[in-house]
Amino acid sequence: MRSCVRAGTVRRVVLTSSAAAVSSRPLQGDGHVLDEESWSDVEFLRSRKNGTWVEPYPVSKVLLEKAARAFALEHGLSLVTVCPVVTVGAAPAAKVNTSVPDILSLLSGDDARVSKLELIERATGSIPMVHIDDLCRAELFLAEEEAASGRYNCGSVNTTVVELARFLAAKYPQYSVKTNRFAGLTEKPRVCISSAKLVGEGFEFMYKTLDEIYDDVVEYGRALGILPC
Template structure:
């Protein structure tokens, strides 16, 4: 009798990164449990249309703050990809409730469920926001996995501070929980994630690209660390499948200044309205993904990512 396919769980399965992770896992013959807020919501219809989904995908109604719902989705799985997290596009009125609690308490709920269900390994999606906000890091030195955002510094950053704070605290707690409870936890810190969308609703990082093409008067000419969503999904599965993976991993492919990014987009799509001038933003940060590359990770050309992104926005009717 053939052995049953390995079962894994993806939290936030209907989101941008979650959808691509589910798609790639299904293509590799995993049986996937996906957590979503409402399995029959039209927003999750794209998941049922993925190849092999009819046989190998089961969606669970779950909430990060509801432990029992998470445990129901995780029990029986050998691996978990914790992707779900709130990402702000507009100001959050109450960041403690709207962002920090789901990010931190939600992550701990997932980890507790994983420990109880005796999961083999958990891969937790963090962000470069948990890396780059560190004023004491030596100026000009490339940022690696030993650099952590300073929590108090994050609190004073009006733009992305609460998001950075929530990701920093959640990632630190995840790694600490793993050590304390004997749970194998690996974390990944992607940069700006671009690439084609599978889901029907737009995510924050995709809106950043769309807005650049819809002509804001100006934009900050600071370095954005960019990575393709498909390469993030590949990295997640690589970190799950490679026994030697441990600790945290930065996941970025290109450091691109605002002006350079717009020039590339203009070259590919000259007919859109782009920013007319650029202002200098915060000090540029350069990160390295060398640790992840040593595991065998590679990434697509930036032009391919940008083209596939824009074509998917046009197909979705977000860009003309």
């Protein structure tokens, strides 16, 4: 951003943050809708200090966003921040250490990664997803849309581990998905991360359902050897 100021020719900066800066907060009950005014609770997260990745990661994203906003305001930069949810989809890589193995874990039988999905849901109230193609399109859209400003959540599906397991067991019976291992988790999301602001300004997601997302990602998982063909 300092380089952008020095150049004097940059019309807009698009910062990729994370929905982790939106959703990590104490919430009671169900039916919560989190929009761009929602922020993860830094003091709550710092107070937990249990040594997992769950606390430091959202704290870092909140601090990053707020520092960037302050810098942009001070120096007159147009800044748009995108907060993507769990991002999946094919990439030009032969080895992947991203969210792809996580959302394929119910099919691959990787219990450690299934546990990570459970951890995400218990911490945030849902498993929200967006396809990487939609995220890239959203960032281009916001770079070019003159009226764009502030934060934008970016996610097309809000689901749960239970709902995912049932969906995948029906769609891909050859993988013998376990559907009865998620004690204490509900079928419907307790929390919805809303992308209504992004859609309301004219953006349209291409991958809007679990079917559309998994059709692409399963094929990618097979190509990588995460899943048998």
